[in-house]
Amino acid sequence: MSLRRRLVLGMIVLMVAGLVTTDLVTSSSLRSFLLGRLDEQIEVTQSQAYGYIYSVYQRDLAGRAREPPALAARPGRHGRRPVPPAPPGPRRPGQPGQPRDLRRGPGRGPGGLPRPVGLAR
Secondary structure, three states, X not given: OOHHHHHHHHHHHHHHHHHHHHHHHHHHHXXXXXXXXXXXXXXXXXXXXXXXXXXXXXXXXXXXXXXOHHHHOOOOHHHOOOOOOOOOOOOOOOOOOOOOOOOOOOOEOHHHOEOOOOOOO
């Protein structure tokens, strides 16, 4: 085999070895970075969940402290006093329980579609 072929073959072997090494280092670094980000997100979510649970627990404790003991023991939903429904009052369209008219309103054109926007000249 000629010197030229041996040099070309050696360069190809070195190039493949370099590419494999670069691939391994890059994938390892990327995996480490992504796992670190995932750990951070889990920690933040966990602290938010604990904070929410704690605030609901404190609110529940405060609500029980305000109720008279006789009413707290009455049978009802979850052992609490049933909450009376809100008195009916005037409702505007679009509120819960009312039909919503999509054809009217600010920024609406015919048929409930948004009005076209004019271009500045």
